[in-house]
Amino acid sequence: MFKKIQTSVGDILDFPPDVAGEGPKITITGRQQILIENYQSIINFSEEEIRLETADGEVFLRGKGFVLKTILATELRIEGELNALSFEEGVEKNV
Template sequence: MMKKMRRWVKQWMTERMELPADVMMNLPRITMVGHLHIYIENHRGVLRFSRDEMRLRLDDGQLLIRGSGFVIKTILPEEILLEGKIISVQYVFENETGRG
């Protein structure tokens, strides 16, 4: 219940004060350059990495990136730059991951 209330307050503040949603609500910011690079901010850690798949933990789910020839070019606590041929990017909500 408290988690829902906090989320509602953050969403209300974001809308009323015109603040960036990715900052206020810890949403991921995803920047792609064609199908060759993807830069993700506000992730909570790497769950899985291989040459053809990466799973990142988010506050309310996971981000699944599929492709081929993946190489992590930069990795920081909340930022990552992935290079390779990106085929798909999928947001998986908590209840779809079996965690909620």
């Protein structure tokens, strides 16, 4: 029921999807700082690749020298050289 209210209020007030919804909000400053909000889990992390699960599917970041500066329940702050960002919807997990 709350989801219906949240959606209708967001539609009525014309909020952008990242404010009214649960999808990821990604803020990139230059190529050196990345803020990701509303992620669900970290699937893979290395200095060259970060893979996150979100409500909208997986998010892939590729680059060099990635360092996690802040890890909170719904927010990640990453520093390093970002070379690519991509999304993959509806990823099936192999068991």
